[in-house]
Amino acid sequence: MASKQTYETKPLECWGKAKQIRQDFYRDYAEAHEKGGLRWAGGAWTFGAIPCGLGDDVYSLTSEPYAASIAADKEFSMRCLEAAERAGYARDLCSYMRNYWGSVILDEYLWGGNFPKPDFIWQDHVCCSHAKWYQVVCDLEPGIPSFCIDVAVGPAGELNDNRLDYVVGQMHDGIEWMEKVTGREYDDEKLIEAVNQECRSTSLWAEVCCLNKAIPAPLEEKTMFSLYVLGTLMKHSKAVADFYEELRDEVAERVQSQIAAVPNERCRLMSDTQPPWGFLGLFRYLEEYGAVSVGSLYTFGLIGMWEEMSDGSWGPRTTPQQAGIEIKDRDQALHILAEWNLHKPEWQHFYSPHLKTEMMVRIAREWSLDGVLLHYNRGCEGLSLGIAENRLGLIEAGYPVMTFEGNMGDEREFDLARTKARIDTFMETLGHARS
Amino acid sequence: MTEYWRWKEYRWHDEEVDWRAGELVTAGVDVGSVSSQAVVMVDGELYAFSSMRTGSDSPESARKAMDWAMEGTGLTLDDVGFVVGTGYGRVNVPFSDKAITEIACHARGANYMYGPGVRTVLDMGGQDCKVIRCDERGKVSAFVMNDKCAAGTGRGMEVFADLLAIPIEEVGELSLQVEEEPPPVSCTCVVFAKSEATALLREGWPKSKVLAAYCSAMAHRVVTLLEQVGVEEEFAITGGIAKNIGIVRRLEDEIGVKAQSAKYDTQIAGGLGGALFAQSLLKKKLNAN
Numbered sequence: 001m002a003s004k005q006t007y008e009t010k011p012l013e014c015w016g017k018a019k020q021i022r023q024d025f026y027r028d029y030a031e032a033h034e035k036g037g038l039r040w041a042g043g044a045w046t047f048g049a050i051p052c053g054l055g056d057d058v059y060s061l062t063s064e065p066y067a068a069s070i071a072a073d074k075e076f077s078m079r080c081l082e083a084a085e086r087a088g089y090a091r092d093l094c095s096y097m098r099n100y101w102g103s104v105i106l107d108e109y110l111w112g113g114n115f116p117k118p119d120f121i122w123q124d125h126v127c128c129s130h131a132k133w134y135q136v137v138c139d140l141e142p143g144i145p146s147f148c149i150d151v152a153v154g155p156a157g158e159l160n161d162n163r164l165d166y167v168v169g170q171m172h173d174g175i176e177w178m179e180k181v182t183g184r185e186y187d188d189e190k191l192i193e194a195v196n197q198e199c200r201s202t203s204l205w206a207e208v209c210c211l212n213k214a215i216p217a218p219l220e221e222k223t224m225f226s227l228y229v230l231g232t233l234m235k236h237s238k239a240v241a242d243f244y245e246e247l248r249d250e251v252a253e254r255v256q257s258q259i260a261a262v263p264n265e266r267c268r269l270m271s272d273t274q275p276p277w278g279f280l281g282l283f284r285y286l287e288e289y290g291a292v293s294v295g296s297l298y299t300f301g302l303i304g305m306w307e308e309m310s311d312g313s314w315g316p317r318t319t320p321q322q323a324g325i326e327i328k329d330r331d332q333a334l335h336i337l338a339e340w341n342l343h344k345p346e347w348q349h350f351y352s353p354h355l356k357t358e359m360m361v362r363i364a365r366e367w368s369l370d371g372v373l374l375h376y377n378r379g380c381e382g383l384s385l386g387i388a389e390n391r392l393g394l395i396e397a398g399y400p401v402m403t404f405e406g407n408m409g410d411e412r413e414f415d416l417a418r419t420k421a422r423i424d425t426f427m428e429t430l431g432h433a434r435s
Numbered sequence: 436m437t438e439y440w441r442w443k444e445y446r447w448h449d450e451e452v453d454w455r456a457g458e459l460v461t462a463g464v465d466v467g468s469v470s471s472q473a474v475v476m477v478d479g480e481l482y483a484f485s486s487m488r489t490g491s492d493s494p495e496s497a498r499k500a501m502d503w504a505m506e507g508t509g510l511t512l513d514d515v516g517f518v519v520g521t522g523y524g525r526v527n528v529p530f531s532d533k534a535i536t537e538i539a540c541h542a543r544g545a546n547y548m549y550g551p552g553v554r555t556v557l558d559m560g561g562q563d564c565k566v567i568r569c570d571e572r573g574k575v576s577a578f579v580m581n582d583k584c585a586a587g588t589g590r591g592m593e594v595f596a597d598l599l600a601i602p603i604e605e606v607g608e609l610s611l612q613v614e615e616e617p618p619p620v621s622c623t624c625v626v627f628a629k630s631e632a633t634a635l636l637r638e639g640w641p642k643s644k645v646l647a648a649y650c651s652a653m654a655h656r657v658v659t660l661l662e663q664v665g666v667e668e669e670f671a672i673t674g675g676i677a678k679n680i681g682i683v684r685r686l687e688d689e690i691g692v693k694a695q696s697a698k699y700d701t702q703i704a705g706g707l708g709g710a711l712f713a714q715s716l717l718k719k720k721l722n723a724n
Contacts, residue, residue, distance in 0.1 A: 376582075405582045418563075418580075421523070422580060425538040425539065425575065425578060428535075428536055428575065429577070429578070
C-alpha cells in the first residue's frame with residue numbers, strides 16, 4: 001500500500017544563480033565581438049576546455065542545448081524546422097540539428113538579433129549526425145574554419161594507449177590549427193586550468209545526482225534538466241564548477257532535512273534520453289500521482305563522471321586534483337582530458353546497448369526505482385540506439401517499463417494526449433492514483 | 436452516397452430482468468475516438484448497452500450513449516448508483532463518478548466476457564491497438580500500445596471499406612475468399628496503404644485480394660505488438676476489429692494461438708469493465724457509509 005506521508009518541500013535557493021549562468025552564456029557569445037573576443041561553435045560533447053587556451057575572451061555556443069532551447073519555444077522551433085525543410089533537409093534527421101540549421105538559415109538568434117556567426121567550429125564526432133552537423137553549417141555560412149575530432153575508439157573498457165594517443169594526437173593538431181586560424185598564441189596554463197575545472201564540475205554533478213538516492217528525492221528531473229545543462233554549456237569553467245559545489249552543498253542539506261522535490265513522493269521513476277523539450281509539463285503530470293523522476297542515465301551520465309566505489313555502488317569519479325595529480329604540461333592535460341571524457345557513461349552505449357542496460361539497471365537498483373519511462377526519441381538516433389533492447393533488459397531485471405514515442409525537438413512527432421493516457425495506465429498498473 | 440464504412444449502431448437490454456429488483460445498478464461509459472458504448476449492469480450482470488459513433492462533442496456522445504442504453508427500460512440516471520467513464524473521452528463524461536483508463540477497463544471487461552483464465556487481451560480499437568497482460572482478476576500487469584500510425588486500427592479498415600465500396604461488416608469474410616494469400620500491403624500508414632491498394636486495383640486485382648493484402652498487413656502489424664508483451668493463453672480480442680474474421684484468422688495463424696470466442700459484443704468490453712469497476716466502487720462506498 002502506498003504511503004500517504006507528505007514531506008516538506010521548498011524551491012532551490014541557488015536556482016536564480018543557475019538561470020543567470022545560462023543567460024550570461026548566451027549573451028557573452030552574442031556580444032563577444034563587441035568586446036574584442038572570439039566566438040566558436042561546437043557540440044556539447046566536444047572538448048570545450050581546449051579553446052580556453054586562446055584566452056579568457058573566447059566564448060562558445062554549444063549546439064545541442066541551444067537547439068533544445070529553441071525546441072522549448074514552439075513558435076520559433078516550428079519556423080526553424082520548416083526553414084530547414086524548405087532548404088531540402090529531411091524531416092527524419094536529428095531534430096537538434098534541424099532546429100540549429102533553421103536558426104542559421106533564418107539568421108535569427110533565439111534571444112534576439114541576427115544569428116551570431118562563429119569565428120571557428122570546434123567539434124567532435126560522437127554520432128553520425130554530429131559528423132555532418134557542422135559540415136552543413138559550413139555550407140550555410142561559408143568561410144568558417146572547422147576542425148573535428150574523431151573519437152570512435154571504442155568503449156572505455158577497451159581503451160588502451162594507442163586509442164588514447166589517436167584522440168590526443170588530433171587534439172594537438174587542433175591546437176596548432178586554432179593558433180593558425182585565430183592568429184592567437186596558445187596558453188597552456190589556461191588549458192590546464194580548464195581541464196582541472198572540467199574534472200571538478202563533472203565529478204561534482206555526479207555527486208549531486210548521487211544525493212538523489214535519498215528518499216524522498218531532494219531533486220526531480222525537470223529541475224535537474226535546468227541544472228545539468230550548465231555542464232553542457234561550459235563544464236570547463238570555474239563558474240560552473242563553483243555553482244555545482246554550491247548546489248551539492250544545498251542538496252546535501254535538503255537530504256539531511258528531508259526536503260523533498262515532490263512532497264507526495266510515493267513512486268520513484270527514471271526516464272531516458274532527451275525529453276520532448278516542449279512538453280516538460282509531463283513531469284509535473286507524473287507528480288499528480290506522487291511519482292518523481294529522480295533522473296536518468298541521460299541527466300546523470302551526459303555530464304556526470306562516475307566510478308565504482310569500494311562498496312560496489314556508483315559514485316563521483318575521483319578528479320586528478322583529488323588523486324594528487326598535478327598537471328604540468330599540454331600533453332599531460334590533453335591525455336587527462338581525453339581519458340576523462342572517453343569514460344563518460346553516455347558515450348559507452350554508442351558501442352553496445354548492453355553497456356547501457358547495465359548502467360540503467362544499476363541506477364534502477366541504487367536509486368530504488370519502481371519503474372522506468374523510456375522515450376522512443378525519433379529526434380536522436382544516437383541516444384535512441386538500442387533503446388528497445390534496454391527495455392527488454394530492464395524488464396528482465398524486474399523493472400516495469402512504459403515506452404512512449406516522441407521527439408526531443410520536433411513537436412509534430414509527439415502526442416501529449418496519448419502520452420498522458422499511457423502514463424495514466426502505467427501508474428494504475430503500479431498501483432497509484434492521481435491526487 | 437453510400438457510406439460503406441458506417442457500421443450499425445444498436446442497443447440491447449435484457450427484457451427478462453427487472454432492474455428494480457436488483458440492489459446495485461452501475462454503468463460504464465466508454466467514449467472512444469471512433470465509437471462510444473454505455474453498459475448498464477444490475478448486480479454484476481449485464482443488463483443493457485448501446486453502441487454508437489462518437490461525435491465531435493464527447494460529453495454529448497456520452498449522454499446520448501447512456502440515454503440510448505436506458506431507453507425503454509424505465510431507468511434514469513438517478514437510478515444508477517455509480518458510473519465509471521473510460522476511453523479517450525473519459526474525463527468528458529459529465530455524469531461519471533470516476534474516470535478509469537480504457538486499458539484497465541478492457542482487461543476487466545475481458546475477464547468477465549471470457550472468464551478468469553484470460554491472460555492476454557488484444558484491444559483493437561478505432562484509432563489504436565493495445566496488448567494487455569492481466570491476472571485472474573482482470574488486473575493489468577503489463578501493456579503496450581501502438582505508435583502514432585493508425586494502420587491496424589478500426590479507422591484504417593473503415594477507409595478501406597469506403598475505397599472498395601464493401602460494407603464494413605463484409606470485408607473480413609470477403610478477404611478470405613482468395614485462392615492464395617497475397618503479400619501484405621506495406622501499410623506503414625493508412626494513407627499510403629490506400630494509395631498502394633488503388634494501384635493494385637488498377638493492376639486488376641480483385642477486391643477480395645486487395646482486402647486480403649490489407650487484412651494480412653493489419654494482422655502482421657498487430658503481431659509485432661503482441662510479441663512485445665508475449666502471448667499467453669488464454670488469448671482474447673476486444674474492440675470492433677475483433678468482429679473482422681479476416682484479420683482475426685490471419686492473426687491466429689501467425690501467432691499459432693486461437694482467440695477465445697466471445698459471448699458478447701466485443702466492442703462493449705471497455706464499457707463493461709467500467710460498469711464492473713463501478714460495481715466494486717459502489718459496494719465500497721455503501722460499506723463506508
